[in-house]
Amino acid sequence: MLSGVEREALLWNGPVLELSARGARRLGPDILAEPPDFDAMVANLRHGSPRRELGDALLDQRVVAGVGNIWKAESLWHARLSPRLPVGEASDDELESVLHEASRLMRAAVERWSDGRAVYKRAGRPCRRCGEPIRSRGQGDANRTAYWCPRCQRGEEPPGA
Numbered sequence: 141m142l143s144g145v146e147r148e149a150l151l152w153n154g155p156v157l158e159l160s161a162r163g164a165r166r167l168g169p170d171i172l173a174e175p176p177d178f179d180a181m182v183a184n185l186r187h188g189s190p191r192r193e194l195g196d197a198l199l200d201q202r203v204v205a206g207v208g209n210i211w212k213a214e215s216l217w218h219a220r221l222s223p224r225l226p227v228g229e230a231s232d233d234e235l236e237s238v239l240h241e242a243s244r245l246m247r248a249a250v251e252r253w254s255d256g257r258a259v260y261k262r263a264g265r266p267c268r269r270c271g272e273p274i275r276s277r278g279q280g281d282a283n284r285t286a287y288w289c290p291r292c293q294r295g296e297e298p299p300g301a
C-alpha cells in the first residue's frame with residue numbers, strides 16, 4: 141500500500157498516475173488479460189527505480205495488475221530470477237520471462253479452479269445459489285475487483301447509502 145505521502149509525491153512527479161474521484165489508482169496491465177500486454181509491463185518496470193527489487197516491483201499494481209505474493213514467488217522461481225534482483229540488472233528478456241511465467245501459472249490455476257467457483261470472474265452470470273447476476277466492482281486502495289451476488293450475500297448497501 142502507498143502511504144499518503146508517497147501518493148502525493150507520485151502525483152507531483154508525473155503524469156503516469158491518475159487518481160479518480162474515489163481515489164483509485166490507475167492499474168497496470170492485467171496479468172490475466174488475453175493476451176497480457178507484456179511490453180507495457182516491461183516499460184512500467186523500466187519506468188521505476190532501477191534499484192527496486194524485482195519481487196517488490198512485481199507486486200506493484202501500477203506496474204502489473206493482479207500478481208499476488210504466491211504467484212510472484214512461483215513465477216520468479218520458474219524464471220530463475222531472485223526476488224532481490226534489482227530491476228535495472230535484469231534484461232528485458234528476463235523481465236518478460238518472469239511476466240510470462242506469472243501469466244501462464246495464474247491462468248492455469250484459474251482454469252483448473254474455474255469449474256467450482258461461485259463468483260470469481262463470473263460477473264453477469266447467474267448466482268449458483270439464487271440465480272441473480274453476479275456483480276463485480278473495484279474495491280479499496282488497490283482497486284482489486286470484488287465479485288459478489290447482490291441478492292444472497294448480506295451487506296450490499298452500505299449504511300446511509
Ligand SMILES: [Zn+2]
Nearest residue numbers: 267270289292
Ligand atoms: Zn445469489
